[in-house]
Amino acid sequence: MNGRSGLLTFFIFLFLAVMIVLQILAMVQSDRLYERLNMLLDRLTSGGVARVSQVQQSPGKKDLPMEQYPGDEGDWLVWRQGAEPATLNPIHASGGTYSRYIVSGNIFETLLDYDPDEFKLRPWLAESYEVSDDGLEISFRIRNDVYFSDGHPITADDVIFTYETIVNPEIDSAHMANYYQDVDRAVKLGEREVKFFMKRVYFKSLEFLGGMEILPRHIYKFDKPEQFNKRISEPVGSGPYVFEKWDTGRKVVLNRNENYWGHKPKLRKIVYQFITNFTAAVMALRSGDVDFMRPLPDQYAELSNDKDFTEHCDCLSYWHPAVGYFWIGWNQDRPFFKDRRVRRAMTHLIDRELICATLLKVPEARIPTGNFYIFGPQYDSSIEPWPYDPDKAKELLDEAGWVDTDNDGIRDKNGVPFRFHYMIGNLPLHTQIVKLLKDKAARVGIEVIPDPYEWSVFIQRLQDRQFDAVSLAWHGGLAQDPYQIWHSSQIGNRGSNYVGFNNPQADAIIEEARRTMDEEKRNKLYRRFHRILHEEQPYTFIYTRPEQRFLDKRFENVIIHKLGLNQHEWYVPIQQQRYH
């Protein structure tokens, strides 16, 4: 009866639905068009294209700090990142490594820079610098041919603006401001000359001041601090790349700065793609959607032997000073770990070679004996790591008075059984190391209770020092100051001396080294400090390992410097270019 009319209604509805879908699609399309149009307009008005003539560069006329890069122009670099940065403002405290990778050196530049092949500072945006004999005055003269990407020259005002913004207590830059505590004031000597006066001598002051990423004052200036704190995107600097867009959750795209004051890199675009999943990232690399990534050690071990893979990708493994080290810390507030013999016994119980070879799967990994970069001048390479030796551990424990008096299989002393909680983050490697230690410790009469925590809880407990033993990795650096991690004034109160290392001799060395401007003398002090750490074993240093990267084979001129890789040197031969 109503069968036909029902069918008719159905078709009318279907038709309407199709029309609505088409309308939505058309709207999306026009949105996309407008977005692209707006972007082009933005670029025009921000001077990217219009101001080229103002800068007037004549290539090759000056002695630039970088060399002319060889190779063909064009192509993109697609860089996988494990997570999205919180901000692209270089002085925000929440920046972290993910935002560093994107902005440092690409968009923002510094007055001084480390020479990639020698561990030495060299002038970059500065033409020259001078440190007074007493180390209390540091002055910089800025080059007269350096410009921000919008054509404005870089002046002393920009440098002073950057410094004052960092130390402004209302600006979200607490981590940075910490580095400039010793600076008293900044004075403008001329249009291109700045002088910083120090409160006290500190050997890292030159590195910190020279390492400020200079912000253009005319763009970042603010009336209220929140204005600056909320400025997380659209960074503008002087570097070889300029910001194009940030698709939240997906990627950040940088374009080459066509007005760059120095030699331009060859790659036209760098795309930072956010892919959380490691398996997916490797697959994206294999299918050519991604060019560059840091793999997991397992993936590296497996794929570097895969012929099919190495035909398309280079597996790079290299050392540089920031590699850092992985450690287990023994909380010295606990009765067991007060005694250094017990801490040494713990070190003797951990088979670090086994960890490197079978758990970590990085055969090139090394066992460090101290906190400095193992190939750096502060590291005393004559110190041998304590060997894996359970018998020696037993001996040391007996000596320290930890013996099994009540025959329950667990050592004790003054009625306290040797049973401790080992706090770990929720990572497979940590869990495996705990199991290994638990097993070895049980054989000598020590009970280890693994305490895995989610990262945010882990950090809180670490800062409150609520742990018996903990493992973590520290980042390294070229000229490191051990003060924050090892000085006794940094115990408690949320300082980073979490294990409570308190050694007057070490304190004295740390303080003296901070005031020692002569590098050779300072390194000598540090080697002495290194030996104390080795004797005291506040940490058991587990491993330090080289960086590992996968890179698509089409990139040429990939040089491994003493300071790692520099993507500005890379290029792709024109016939192999993938993006146009």
Added chain:
Amino acid sequence: MTTYIIRRLFLMIPTLLGITVMVFAVSRIAPGDPVSLSMGPGGQMDAERAADVREARMRLYGLDRPVHVQYLTWLNRVVRLDFGDSIKHHRPVIELIKGRLLITLTLNIIAFVIIYTVSLPVGVLAAVRHRRFFDRASSVVVFVLWSLPVMLVGQVMIGYFTGPHGWFPPSGLSANYADDLPFFPWLWDRLWHLVLPVLCLTYTGFAYLTKQVRAGMLDNLQADYVRTARAKGLSNRTVIFRHAFRNSIIPVITIMATLLPAMLAGSVIIERIFSVPGMGLLAFEAVTTRDYNVVMAVATVGGVLNLFGLLLGDIAYAIADPRISFESVE
């Protein structure tokens, strides 16, 4: 009907308040806080300074005040539709959610449509072929699918279906060059990227719905009125579709209201596996970084969606079944 809907809408307010109180309490009871986390494991800052900075940040985010005061301030802002700023991203939470909600909804609605288009016919056919081969086989297949854990299947799919000679892209929503594509290739690229996530989102859903339809159909096929219809000499098709199917579809509609919220929750895992920038990934990150404002906003938005889903389910119920009426009996 209208009075009923209005009454239901008013009843949603206390429910929603209850949800926010619960989520607020749970998020604050959980150990860890965003300030410690944003300060990282340390190693850079002097002790005194670190303590000062921590206090200053706690004050900045209002975390130093008593919990109930924090909740009331939050509520006061939310009433004016201001969810505050994300602690991690320094952006207004609304801005973060806007783009992502659309992605998650697209993903889920596509999955939803697929689940229904597959499950309804399979369920009906299984009931018609009761205890015959199709019934048994479909039952085994949907239960096997149902029992496969999504985390594993997602990884396996990435491992086998992507790569240099693979069929699908391993992650994300569009190709690198997507911005330069004209519209239809762009749309194609987007759909191609959606295949694996949608597949992961759908396969577990078949079992539940198929079994519901099958059970409903079996009940109705044995009912007296079906026998009567058959006896009248109606064709088999008419009996199944006009009579039995229409009656057994009612429970399926109620399920719709509960299935959508469940899928929104399930997409957290899938978005993380395939790096899809949706609500799920946002919620996951917010929970692990204790980004309270985002957690609260996601929970509230999710709560509102759920409540509306339930309401729609009830209304659809009344439309599909004339025996159900929300008017008060006079």
